[in-house]
Amino acid sequence: MPASSAHVVVDLDVSGPTISKHLYGHFAEHLGRCIYGGFWVGEDSAIPNEGGLRLDVVEALRALDIPNLRWPGGCFADTYHWRDGIGPRQDRPITVNSNWGGVEENNHFGTHEFMALCELLGAEPYVNGNVGSGTVQEMSEWVEYLTRDGGSPAVRLRKANGRDAPWKVRFWGIGNEAWGCGGHMRAETYADLAARYATFCRDHDGNRLHRIAAGAADDDLRWTEALMKTVNCLGCTSTPRDVFQAISFHYYTHDGDGIATSPAVEFTDEQHYRTMLKAADIDRVIAGHSAVMDAYDPLRRIGLVCDEWGTWWRAEPGTNKAFLHQQNTLRDALVASLHFDIFHKHAARLRMANIAQTVNVLQAMILTDDDGGLVLTPTYHVFEMNKGHQDAASVPVHVIDGPAAVTVGDDELDVLSVSASTKDGTALVSMSNLALDTGTTVRLDLRGREITAARARILTADKPHAHNTMRAGDAVAPAEFPVELESGRLTAVLPPHSFATVALDLA
Structure with a gap:
């Protein structure tokens, strides 16, 4: 050799910025077998579960010290109406998952089930609101339903559904990919909407919201600048307006031929190196967004969030292409380890990252089957081996x-x-x-x-x-x-x- x-x-002996534990965050969408068959098997399943939540998946993720979990999407978030997923399960409406295969969604996994999952995981919830097809009032009332005490209509509804005390939910996404599946908006249009939604999503009873504006695809710096212009002027030394507390961006890795194009397992040496080159380029992308944000926010009060990242290969043969189920190789693990080194480098501005996705979808931690089988992927092991970096000083x-x-x-x-x-x-x-x-x-x-x-x-x-x-x-x-x-x-x-x-x- x-x-x-x-x-x-x-x-x-030289302490740099703290590597936030939230850089090791995760993402769970109503997509393929991530929720149903992944996290959720139902209370009547022969697979060991607690309230319908699959316990072997929970146990495996707890070993990662999973810090946060983003839900319900993704593109699904901008078609999701939270009232469809509360109350007795048998009474919840059946809706259509128009983004991912047109399958019927029975809404058995909703707000209370998600919060129960986060409690089992010991993870903070990151709830992504519906801007694309929802309303300001709908998202505002979801915040109130989850986080307020007292006797308002939303609170009375939560208590009627079995939860008396409010939850603590800091992280809220204001829509998802507004430049694409979230509405095909112009950056300026979305920036105005983000400020409006953020204004009416209130802090209740000591629960201080961390509002995350839906940001760019890859290196679209114009999108980031449009959002920053809503909170401060270029070169101003004043503190940015406290409208949203972070801006996101999404970045997927492939071998240069585009997402969902090449197979996950069969690849050439050249494709391996092209994949690593694409993964490494996130360094440039983060630096670009950071530079734009620095111009409007030199004290770095507003965080940068990469709430979707990972490899995106062709769906596994024999599976529904819309379910994005792919195998996970050592190459994927190296993409993850390289990303984390770059995330650590940018810890002063980058405050959160969420791999896509946690179970059975894209660069998953875990693969499951309906007979109770479970596989820990190579990417899972990178997260486990690296967990000592969480909240450490770079x-x-x-x-x-x-x-x-x-x-x-x-x-x-x-x-x-x-x-x-x-x-x-x-x-x-x-x-x-x-x-x-x-x-x-x-x-x-x-x-x-x-x-x-x-x-x-x-x-x-x-x-x-x-x-x-x-x-x-x-x-x-x-x-x-x-x-x-x-x-x-x-x-x-x-x-x-x-x-x-x-x-x-x-x-």
């Missing part, structure tokens, strides 16, 4: 000398990616080798803190196409990884297409 080397300096990482970049078309791809953080007397270093046939000996110069112990794990396989199935659930799984530590210098030999973490105990 060809080999290369790298020299990396990590300044453990620290500077300097690649002094690294392996040669790989030429991909007219571009160059750096094949080594590293990030690090410290928290509570520990440090976590994450390293990805994106190369297909070259191992890398990484020499980490760990400066500024004394290290008393090091423990490492690795995620890799013989081929980047490797994936887990119901019959082979551990084809790609973390394993212990030998490293050498001496006088603050750590040496690790990363095999090709691998992701590794090193946990350090600090004196």
